[in-house]
Amino acid sequence: xxxxFERLSGGCNLHxxxxxxxxxxxxxxxxxxxxxxxFECPLCRATYTRSDNLRTHCKFKHPMYNPDTxxxxxxxxxxxxxxxxxxxxxxxxxxxxxxxxxxxxxxxxxxFNAAQQQQQQTxxxxxxxxxxxxxxxxxxxxxxLQQQAHNLTQQLQQHAHNLSQQQQQALLGxQQQQQQQQxxxxLPHQQHNATSE
Ligand SMILES: [Zn+2]
Ligand SMILES: [Zn+2]
Numbered sequence: 001x002x003x004x005f006e007r008l009s010g011g012c013n014l015h016x017x018x019x020x021x022x023x024x025x026x027x028x029x030x031x032x033x034x035x036x037x038x039f040e041c042p043l044c045r046a047t048y049t050r051s052d053n054l055r056t057h058c059k060f061k062h063p064m065y066n067p068d069t070x071x072x073x074x075x076x077x078x079x080x081x082x083x084x085x086x087x088x089x090x091x092x093x094x095x096x097x098x099x100x101x102x103x104x105x106x107x108x109x110x111x112f113n114a115a116q117q118q119q120q121q122t123x124x125x126x127x128x129x130x131x132x133x134x135x136x137x138x139x140x141x142x143x144x145l146q147q148q149a150h151n152l153t154q155q156l157q158q159h160a161h162n163l164s165q166q167q168q169q170a171l172l173g174x175q176q177q178q179q180q181q182q183x184x185x186x187l188p189h190q191q192h193n194a195t196s197e
Contacts, residue, residue, distance in 0.1 A: 001031050001049075042070070 005015035005027045016023050017030055024030040028047075032038060039054040040047045043062050048054040051067075058067045065072055 001027060004031060004034070041067070 004018055005024075006018055008014040008016060008023065013025055014023055015025070015027050017027075017034075019034050022030065031049075035049040037049055038047050039049065039051050041054060041057055041061070043058075043065060046054075046057055046061075048057060055067050058065050
């Protein structure tokens with residue numbers, strides 16, 4: 001491109017076009033007047049008038065990038081090239097950082113959710129176990145109560161039995177006493193009966 005222009009000694013950054021004699025400040029803009037075919041590198045925005053020059057540029061500057069297919073040879077190099085582009089363009093870097101942050105946040109959120117879910121499941125299981133334990137305890141308590149009631153009933157029955165036995169014994173005692181007392185009382189009667197018959 002430089003060969004197309006002649007630098008003027010007098011002015012600052014003034015160039016005369018050797019093709020049309022026009023004096024310009026922006027040689028690149030004027031250059032495209034004569035060479036409208038632009039071959040721009042999509043990775044670093046370098047422009048070339050010939051496609052083989054761009055191909056050569058890419059071969060040395062971006063070895064993994066194929067300008068003919070506009071594709072990368074593999075994902076690794078694609079990532080590297082994206083990183084290279086991101087390094088040159090702040091917005092791309094910001095987007096990459098933002099997407100990375102978003103992905104990290106999403107991963108963190110997913111992990112958090114998973115952990116929370118697991119915690120809830122564990123808690124639910126614990127509650128179920130506790131309920132089961134409580135039920136077991138309740139049934140045990142019921143069994144104990146039933147046993148106590150059974151024991152009480154037995155004790156009561158025994159007591160009642162004892163009482164009745166005592167009563168019976170007492171009655172027997174009374175009867176015996178009566179029987180013992182009776183001969184003196186009854187004897188005359190018996191005698192009377194005996195005599196009467
Ligand atoms: Zn010109
Ligand atoms: Zn390039």
